[in-house]
Amino acid sequence: MKRLLPILLFTLPTFLLAQLKSPSEFLGYELGTQFTRHHQVVDYYQYLAQAEPNRMKLMEYGKTNERRPLLLAHISSEANMNNLEEIRAEHLKNIDGNGSPSKAIVWLSYNVHGNESVSTEASMQTIYDLLTSKKEYLENTIVIMDPCINPDGRDRYVNWYNQYKNTPYNVDPNSKEHHEGWWSGRSNHYMFDLNRDWAWLTQVESQQRLKEYNKWLPHVHVDFHEQGVDNPYYFAPAAEPFHEVITDFQREFQVTIGKNHAKYFDENGWFYFTKERFDLLYPSYGDTYPTYNGGIGMTYEQGGSGRAGLGIITSIGDTLTLKDRIAHHHTTGLSTVEVASKNTDRLNKEFKKFYNQKNFKHQTYILNGNADKLETLANLLDKHEIEYGSGTNSNFKGFKYSDSKSGTLRSSNQSLVVSTDQKKGTLVKVLFEPNTELSDSVTYDITAWSLPYAYGLDALATDGTVQQNEYQSTNETYGITSPDSYAYLTDWNSMKDAKFLAELLNHNIRVRYAQKPFTADGINYDRGSLIIIGADNKHIDGFSMILDEASKRFSKHLTPTSTGFVESGKDFGSSSVEVLQELKIAVLSGEPTSTLRFGEIWHFFEQQLNYPITVLDESYFGRVNLSKYDILILPDGWRYRSFLNEKVTEKIKDWVSQGGKLIAMGGAIDGLSKQKGFSIKEKEQKKDSTVRLEAFDASEREYIKSAITGAIFKTKVDSTNPLAYGYGDSYFTLKLGDRSYNYLDGGNAVYLAEDQNIPVSGFAGSEAKKMIAETLIFGTERMGRGHVIYMVDNPLFRGFWENGKLFFANALFMVN
Numbered sequence: 178m179k180r181l182l183p184i185l186l187f188t189l190p191t192f193l194l195a196q197l198k199s200p201s202e203f204l205g206y207e208l209g210t211q212f213t214r215h216h217q218v219v220d221y222y223q224y225l226a227q228a229e230p231n232r233m234k235l236m237e238y239g240k241t242n243e244r245r246p247l248l249l250a251h252i253s254s255e256a257n258m259n260n261l262e263e264i265r266a267e268h269l270k271n272i273d274g275n276g277s278p279s280k281a282i283v284w285l286s287y288n289v290h291g292n293e294s295v296s297t298e299a300s301m302q303t304i305y306d307l308l309t310s311k312k313e314y315l316e317n318t319i320v321i322m323d324p325c326i327n328p329d330g331r332d333r334y335v336n337w338y339n340q341y342k343n344t345p346y347n348v349d350p351n352s353k354e355h356h357e358g359w360w361s362g363r364s365n366h367y368m369f370d371l372n373r374d375w376a377w378l379t380q381v382e383s384q385q386r387l388k389e390y391n392k393w394l395p396h397v398h399v400d401f402h403e404q405g406v407d408n409p410y411y412f413a414p415a416a417e418p419f420h421e422v423i424t425d426f427q428r429e430f431q432v433t434i435g436k437n438h439a440k441y442f443d444e445n446g447w448f449y450f451t452k453e454r455f456d457l458l459y460p461s462y463g464d465t466y467p468t469y470n471g472g473i474g475m476t477y478e479q480g481g482s483g484r485a486g487l488g489i490i491t492s493i494g495d496t497l498t499l500k501d502r503i504a505h506h507h508t509t510g511l512s513t514v515e516v517a518s519k520n521t522d523r524l525n526k527e528f529k530k531f532y533n534q535k536n537f538k539h540q541t542y543i544l545n546g547n548a549d550k551l552e553t554l555a556n557l558l559d560k561h562e563i564e565y566g567s568g569t570n571s572n573f574k575g576f577k578y579s580d581s582k583s584g585t586l587r588s589s590n591q592s593l594v595v596s597t598d599q600k601k602g603t604l605v606k607v608l609f610e611p612n613t614e615l616s617d618s619v620t621y622d623i624t625a626w627s628l629p630y631a632y633g634l635d636a637l638a639t640d641g642t643v644q645q646n647e648y649q650s651t652n653e654t655y656g657i658t659s660p661d662s663y664a665y666l667t668d669w670n671s672m673k674d675a676k677f678l679a680e681l682l683n684h685n686i687r688v689r690y691a692q693k694p695f696t697a698d699g700i701n702y703d704r705g706s707l708i709i710i711g712a713d714n715k716h717i718d719g720f721s722m723i724l725d726e727a728s729k730r731f732s733k734h735l736t737p738t739s740t741g742f743v744e745s746g747k748d749f750g751s752s753s754v755e756v757l758q759e760l761k762i763a764v765l766s767g768e769p770t771s772t773l774r775f776g777e778i779w780h781f782f783e784q785q786l787n788y789p790i791t792v793l794d795e796s797y798f799g800r801v802n803l804s805k806y807d808i809l810i811l812p813d814g815w816r817y818r819s820f821l822n823e824k825v826t827e828k829i830k831d832w833v834s835q836g837g838k839l840i841a842m843g844g845a846i847d848g849l850s851k852q853k854g855f856s857i858k859e860k861e862q863k864k865d866s867t868v869r870l871e872a873f874d875a876s877e878r879e880y881i882k883s884a885i886t887g888a889i890f891k892t893k894v895d896s897t898n899p900l901a902y903g904y905g906d907s908y909f910t911l912k913l914g915d916r917s918y919n920y921l922d923g924g925n926a927v928y929l930a931e932d933q934n935i936p937v938s939g940f941a942g943s944e945a946k947k948m949i950a951e952t953l954i955f956g957t958e959r960m961g962r963g964h965v966i967y968m969v970d971n972p973l974f975r976g977f978w979e980n981g982k983l984f985f986a987n988a989l990f991m992v993n
Contacts, residue, residue: 235250241327241382242381249323252320265392282319282393287326288300291364293403293483302503320514346487359772369777373461410509414452420465437512437515456620542629543594547634567591581937657737662737665735667734676787677731691705702746708749791806793809834960840966841966856921857956860917884915890949894926911971913970914945921967955969964992
């Protein structure tokens, strides 16, 4: 034995060098003592893939707006990885009842919220342990890991924290390192919440991720989060309300997983809670969307978030460190894979059962309306791999969305028909249902989102099947067909029209629009119709080519005319035919505004309208010469009362009076309503003097009486108001609260009448419904030579409320 010792001592370092490096060994610091930047995380995952090529496959599935890579790691046993594609194919065959899968598919998603930064750190320890000490879990399990869904937001937080933290870090909650500024790391580049974008797919991260997700449709999906510093850990089972489509097994398996987590947390003396706060209803979460696709979708919430840093003192005097937070997420991650590996047969059996034909009340949805809106919806369905077709010339009975009651609708070859009798049938039911059934009115997010309302389409939900043909978009010819025409005419009723207009204005092409209906060459044109006259643009080199390319790019049919003399209405030289020219637009950012609401506007201009804006921060707003801008947008926010002091308000009023256009949204209106010179006023709330003896724990139930948790209301529209050009006489608005303002003396473009305070979909409390009766939604006020536009509800909400976007475009271009 003595002679062997020198040999062992000599060979030991060589043996150790061959071992897989832990995150701490690779990074050069103990995990949890620093925040790891995204490029270092990428380096570690690439190292693992190179070191374990037989058990791990790493792919880049896309890039963020700031060009950071988005990664997926696939790990399993060597035998499974050699047959990965066959395993995936067999799993997907199970949807049709034809497969014989024997593996469980687990997908772990980390750091969807950038400043909930611990989960990416935990992912590195989790994948290391799965490849080493817990490799037995991988014998019958494929684990897919996304180490960071939101790299832009995470690096924003990590860079900020490293800039402001003390050395050593300071656990005092009052220290600067525990207080992010206005633009926190939570959101992505465009300030969108990616955990609310799974269904709407407005962001590049979501769009690219879903392509890969649909290739697997895992049995289990976990979304790792953080919450307030003082909260214990949260894991499944979720809270009520559960959506009615969620199966008994999906409910039961959440309990199975939760009990396994509890076993480990109990052993360590860690605190946790379940069945509270985080429900399974809103379809665009990282837990609900997988659930509606047959998986067990779950949210795990660790206390900490952007306030915790590397360590912080909690309200009860305990110290919460990044190491603690890593340990908790690491434990639930491994526990999830463990449970899946022990329940492979049942997961496959129940996954197959999930995709059996469901006996939903409504089997088919028929949608008619504007071709551009139908095409936009079809594009969304394509991304979700939802099948659809076109209708036949037949009448059908069912629930008619526009009337909120039974009615009839005629389908045609231009109709979009979507059935629940397909692979994604459950998701179809959830996204299209007229009104979601609520088992509990206390919810974590909005309670209404039905796509026919969101896209402004005339729709019918039928109880039976509907014959379908292959869907084909319109076969119109686009481009200039008569290059020597006097003018070219086109309609105005969709976001595609607004994009077309923005393209022309970006090329300095002068466009006119009609303020009155007119008839030319036997064709009727409504208010807002665009008129592009050759004589207006004779100074533009390549005018015809620019117009031709824009027509083709945006599928805009241009009707040539040889004269400006119309058959009825106003001729093209009339003062009722206004000129549109390039606009200089400014948007306020900073403390008075909500980052999410600002981000929706920013994204609208840069990624949808493709029109330039200038961002003005509130910190130097007082020094800005507003005369350089035609339009100023005040996004929704909570701190306008302090921002709109007398000096700032007078500055804005003077600018408007000189011809400026102010667009005030949400909370900005609240600030203006307190200032002299603005006619908008809050609706006076009648106080209830009745004395109530409520139970001590009834406060939440009392609160929701005054709440509107994202409900849809049918409103009246004055389509003669420029703010409403392109709309009919009604509009379905998504209300997010009971904020309410009296009608204006004139200029009420969209409003709730006395009998329209009952939602057509979603929850509204009894007191809230009283508050919003007979109130303004969108309106215009003339002030001197300028205008003030009020948008009480949000027409750009989360980028998915498609039918509201033309109101915003009208505010930019049509109100003059």
